Amino acid sequence: xxxxxxxxxxxxxxxxxxxxxxxxxxxxxxxxxxxxxxxxxxxxxxxxxxxxxxxxxxxxxxxxxxxxxxxxxxxxxxxxxxxxxxxxxxxxxxxxxxxxxxxxxxxxxxxxxxxxxxxxxxxxxxxxxxxxxxxxxxxxxxxxxxxxxxxxxxxxxxxxxxxxxxxxxxxxxxxxxxxxxxxxxxxxxxxxxxxxxxxxxxxxxxxxxxxxxxxxxxxxxxxxxxxxxxxxxxxxxxxxxxxxxxxxxxxxxxxxxxxxxxxxxxxxxxxxxxxxxxxxxxxxxxxxxxxxxxxxxxxxxxxxxxxxxxxxxxxxxxxxxxxxxxxxxxxxx
Numbered sequence: 001x002x003x004x005x006x007x008x009x010x011x012x013x014x015x016x017x018x019x020x021x022x023x024x025x026x027x028x029x030x031x032x033x034x035x036x037x038x039x040x041x042x043x044x045x046x047x048x049x050x051x052x053x054x055x056x057x058x059x060x061x062x063x064x065x066x067x068x069x070x071x072x073x074x075x076x077x078x079x080x081x082x083x084x085x086x087x088x089x090x091x092x093x094x095x096x097x098x099x100x101x102x103x104x105x106x107x108x109x110x111x112x113x114x115x116x117x118x119x120x121x122x123x124x125x126x127x128x129x130x131x132x133x134x135x136x137x138x139x140x141x142x143x144x145x146x147x148x149x150x151x152x153x154x155x156x157x158x159x160x161x162x163x164x165x166x167x168x169x170x171x172x173x174x175x176x177x178x179x180x181x182x183x184x185x186x187x188x189x190x191x192x193x194x195x196x197x198x199x200x201x202x203x204x205x206x207x208x209x210x211x212x213x214x215x216x217x218x219x220x221x222x223x224x225x226x227x228x229x230x231x232x233x234x235x236x237x238x239x240x241x242x243x244x245x246x247x248x249x250x251x252x253x254x255x256x257x258x259x260x261x262x263x264x265x266x267x268x269x270x271x272x273x274x275x276x277x278x279x280x281x282x283x284x285x286x287x288x289x290x291x292x293x294x295x296x297x298x299x300x301x302x303x304x305x306x307x308x309x310x311x312x313x314x315x316x317x318x319x320x321x322x323x324x325x326x327x328x329x330x331x332x333x
Contacts (some may be wrong), residue, residue, distance in 0.1 A: 001333040002323065006307045008318050008330045009252055013211060016069065016328040017218050023071050027158055031058065031074055034160060036152070037134050038127075045130045049123060050106050055167040056080035057177075059191030059211045064198045066234055068214040068221075075148075075161045077191070078127075078176060082166060083107050083119060087178060087186070096178055096186040112184070120180035131162070131211050141145055145182045165189070169231055176274075193274045201238050205247035212247060212254050213237050215325075216262075222326055225294035226287040228266070232240045235273065236265045252321070256306060259299035297323045 001010035035056065039264035041048045060075030061067035085100040085107050098118040100107040108115075109191050110122040124142055131140045138152045148161040166177045166186075181187040202209040210290045213234055220233050240261050242245055247254060266288045270281040283291070315332040322329045 002318065002330045003332065005252060005313050005317050005321070006250065008321065008332075009250070012325065012328070013251070014178075016212050018211070019067060019069055019071050023157075026156075027062070027071060028072055030153060030156065030158075031076065031160070034076070035078075038131070038135070038162070041130050042126055047106065047109060048126065048130055049110075050081040050083055051165070052079040052081040052167065055177075057191060059163075059189075060161070060193070061230060063191070064195050064255045065210055065215045066198060066217070068217045071158045071160070072111050073150075073159055073161050074152075075163070076170075077165045077179070079165055079177075080107075080123075085166070086164070087168065094190040096181075096188065098178065098186055108295055115293055118186075119184045120164070121146055121184045124180060127162060127164055128146075147180045147182045154238065174260075176235050176276075188276045190274045190276070197238055197273050200257075204245055205241055206245075206249070208247040208249050209237070210242050211249075211251050212258065215251055215256065216255075219298070219325060224326075226283075226289070228283060231281075232270060233262075235270055235280055236262060239270070240265070248299050252306065252309075255324075256302040259295045259302055261297060263295035266291045268297070329333070 002011055009170065035053075038309060042051050051161040056079050057077045058078055060073070062071070062074050083100075083105045083225055084102040085098055085105065087096055087098045089096050099116055100111055101116045102119045104107060107118060110119055111117060111124070112119045121142075123145065128140045128142060129265055131149065131151055140149055140151045142148070143161065148163045149160055150159050163179050166178045168178065176188050176190045178186045179189045198210075210316065216237060217230055217233060220227055220230070238256065240258060266281070266283065268281065269279050272278060272280050276302045301320050305317045305320035305324075308314070308320060316328065318332040322331070
């Protein structure tokens with residue numbers, strides 16, 4: 001319960017939106033321990049791919065600090081040594097193929113029937129089987145899209161999405177990661193770009209954008225409308241603030257205009273900041289209409305809540321914010 005809107009939002013962010021600090025600390029320790037354990041597999045498991053640990057990287061919303069509660073998954077890239085392998089990219093389709101033709105290479109056993117092109121699902125299955133022998137972990141399985149191995153810990157609410165990958169040789173001052181595409185092949189990725197974008201936009205706005213992203217992700221997940229992908233929503237918000245420097249620390253002041261922006265941005269092209277996926281916005285017309293209508297309604301509700309607050313009618317203001325965020329938003333009193 002809260003007697004001011006400021007206190008209500010502080011409680012809401014602390015207790016319902018932002019990750020618990022103790023969970024975050026423990027999860028980071030678990031992540032570091034897992035990196036060490038996986039690093040040892042190349043020395044203890046026959047045929048396990050040689051690792052290029054210097055290029056390992058964490059990715060996803062937990063790494064970017066844009067994850068809201070609950071802390072349910074932590075994403076990790078585990079980089080493999082090329083060991084003589086090389087990649088090719090089709091000119092028109094942009095599909096990637098990794099060639100591992102050296103019979104003495106540790107990667108050769110993971111090739112397709114042609115004995116030259118590397119199969120990402122075979123490598124994922126090697127990770128899965130090897131991880132099952134690490135204690136502390138309850139289960140491992142391939143994700144439904146067959147792009148990662150999910151490792152679940154004993155006694156923890158979160159799991160790890162493990163993605164084996166390669167990093168390319170730097171060319172013209174740039175390089176990128178190559179990860180499984182779900183069909184046995186490979187595709188481009190570069191979480192460094194996403195993380196750099198979040199950091200730049202957040203710092204440009206005095207460090208206040210992260211709370212806005214998390215609270216709007218909470219709003220998006222309420223299922224009062226069609227729920228858009230978290231990554232798409234994050235980029236819509238980052239694009240909105242990329243030309244601003246005045247995001248304030250009081251989240252409620254940001255929401256009326258941001259909801260209004262979302263109501264129109266959901267119809268627009270949303271470019272992948274990495275230049276890999278093209279348009280991130282693959283929503284159908286029906287889905288866009290659903291999101292737009294709700295965002296427009298909640299933009300109006302947020303304006304009404306702000307008006308009540310200006311009149312020092314904090315009870316009515318908090319009630320209107322509860323209409324937007326639901327029963328976990330604090331009550332007045």
